Amino acid sequence: MRRARTVPDPPGVDGRRVDPRHDERTAARLGIALGVGFTVCLVTGVYSHLLQHPVSWLPVAAAPAGTYRVTQGLHVLTGIACVPLLLAKLWSVYPKLFTWPPVRSPAHAVERVSLVPLVGGALFQLWTGIANIDLWYPLPFFFPAGHWYVAWITVGAVVVHVGAKMATTREALARAPEPPSVTAERRRFLGLIGAGSALLVGATAGMTVRPLERLALLSPRLPSVGPQGLPVNKTAAEAGVVDAASAVDYRLAVGGAVRRPLALTLADLEAMPQHEAVLPIACVEGWSASARWRGVRLGDLLDAAGADADARVTVHSLEDGLYGSSEVTASQARAEDLLLALRLDDEPLDLDHGFPVRLIGPNRPGVAQTKWLARVEVR
Numbered sequence: 001m002r003r004a005r006t007v008p009d010p011p012g013v014d015g016r017r018v019d020p021r022h023d024e025r026t027a028a029r030l031g032i033a034l035g036v037g038f039t040v041c042l043v044t045g046v047y048s049h050l051l052q053h054p055v056s057w058l059p060v061a062a063a064p065a066g067t068y069r070v071t072q073g074l075h076v077l078t079g080i081a082c083v084p085l086l087l088a089k090l091w092s093v094y095p096k097l098f099t100w101p102p103v104r105s106p107a108h109a110v111e112r113v114s115l116v117p118l119v120g121g122a123l124f125q126l127w128t129g130i131a132n133i134d135l136w137y138p139l140p141f142f143f144p145a146g147h148w149y150v151a152w153i154t155v156g157a158v159v160v161h162v163g164a165k166m167a168t169t170r171e172a173l174a175r176a177p178e179p180p181s182v183t184a185e186r187r188r189f190l191g192l193i194g195a196g197s198a199l200l201v202g203a204t205a206g207m208t209v210r211p212l213e214r215l216a217l218l219s220p221r222l223p224s225v226g227p228q229g230l231p232v233n234k235t236a237a238e239a240g241v242v243d244a245a246s247a248v249d250y251r252l253a254v255g256g257a258v259r260r261p262l263a264l265t266l267a268d269l270e271a272m273p274q275h276e277a278v279l280p281i282a283c284v285e286g287w288s289a290s291a292r293w294r295g296v297r298l299g300d301l302l303d304a305a306g307a308d309a310d311a312r313v314t315v316h317s318l319e320d321g322l323y324g325s326s327e328v329t330a331s332q333a334r335a336e337d338l339l340l341a342l343r344l345d346d347e348p349l350d351l352d353h354g355f356p357v358r359l360i361g362p363n364r365p366g367v368a369q370t371k372w373l374a375r376v377e378v379r
Contacts, residue, residue: 002275022092024172030089031169035162037082038122042155044075047209049148050158052365065362066290068354069282072365073208076286077201079129084196086122090190102362111164114157121154133204133285134220135233142322144284181242207287223289230291233283233366236351239319241372250356252340256378259306261339266356269342272304273294277337283366293360295341298376299334307378309334316375326359326368335364340373 020026051060051068057120061067103109125147132143139146206216210223221231236242244250252269254262275297282288302311313328332338338361349355354371361369 008153018181020178021189023093023186025175026186026189027089027092027170028172030085030092030193031165034085034089034122035158036081037078037085038154040078041075041082041125042151042166045077045147045151047071048075048365050145051363052144052284052367059331060363062332062338062362065277065337066194066280066282067363069208069280069288070363072282072284073205073286073288076129076133077205077208079126080200080204081197083126083130083200084193086126086212088193090119094221107164113148114160114164118157118161120268121150121157124150125154127132130191135285148183149296204286208282210289219287221285222286227247227352228240228291228344228347230281230289230344230353231287232352233285236355236372239317239321239372241318242351243349244318244374245355245372252357252373253375254301254305254378255375257307257311258302258378262301262305266342269296269340273300274342275337275339277339277360277362279337279339279360279362281360281366281369288366291340292345293339294343294346295339295360297336297356298328298338298340298359298361299336301340301376302333302378305378312379314377314379315370315373316377317370318372318374323367326364326370328361330365332361335362 025272048068050058054060103112128139128143128147128150131137132147137143151321200218201213202215204216205219206212206214207219207221207223213222213224223231226232236245250266251263252265254264265304273296274294276292276294278290278292279288280288298313302313310330311333312330313333314325315328316325317323328338340357341354341360342357344350344353349358354373357373358371359369359373
């Protein structure tokens with residue numbers, strides 16, 4: 001009977017056995033997983049940015065209503081899943097940082113230099129993204145702007161690094177058969193990292209996937225917890241609008257490029273045709289929740305004011321500050337479910353949800369679902 005040939009353990013540079021947790025094949029597989037994760041984060045992040053900062057040359061459809069809920073949830077959960085992957089990748093390659101000579105060729109020098117923005121940018125993006133989930137901003141910069149610009153620096157470094165490592169990665173994945181012990185050890189290591197990513201995602205996905213809410217032990221907000229069973233990021237007291245929103249002489253002004261400027265009381269708005277829509281609030285932090293809203297269609301309000309059919313709109317809140325207004329494109333303004341909401345699940349809006357009136361519409365980020373409306377400006 002013929003004996004099975006034993007495949008020897010692969011030797012390292014100094015002749016010793018290479019730990020499969022630190023070899024090229026392990027690093028390549030982790031790198032591919034990170035590449036997929038970072039690509040998902042980039043695509044969904046760009047989409048989120050364009051929704052928050054609309055551009056005229058790229059109209060954004062109002063339907064499906066839950067598109068942003070899906071893309072931003074995917075963005076945040078993928079970023080969370082990438083944390084163990086990135087830490088494992090850094091741990092798997094760190095011995096190479098101490099090899100000698102540190103630079104062996106011009107291409108190797110480019111690869112080494114690209115590691116600074118690559119590693120620094122990746123750590124920055126994941127750390128600030130997770131801090132944003134909990135609304136924690138310890139660094140003195142505006143989170144969306146910092147996250148946006150560092151993302152492109154990191155993408156550039158990734159492209160350079162992939163170009164430099166492409167041949168090495170291909171070679172590592174196509175390498176000859178290994179001893180079963182080496183394969184098993186690598187699989188245990190990668191399985192542990194995959195389980196860690198799955199555990200983190202499972203412990204946070206409930207903030208946007210309602211059936212998993214009870215498992216969301218690491219989520220700072222839950223879809224059913226808040227005034228009227230809906231979360232809020234900022235209360236009326238925090239926004240400094242309690243007195244103005246509760247004033248008996250409240251008026252919603254409609255002006256700009258209109259033939260009939262309006263100043264509507266809450267009673268005037270309630271006397272207009274009312275419409276209902278089930279719409280989600282989906283925030284950049286990753287949480288989302290759907291509810292049934294009732295109010296006046298923005299399109300009906302524009303018609304009452306005599307606005308053009310292709311008019312664009314800026315809505316302004318009683319709240320001052322960065323998110324005190326939001327843009328509504330011409331295609332969105334006439335959407336059937338874009339409402340000036342007066343009621344939430346058959347009850348008047350809670351003050352923290354934007355009483356007396358808030359904007360709510362399909363496929364819009366939470367920061368663009370402006371609360372405590374004061375003025376509708378038509379252009």
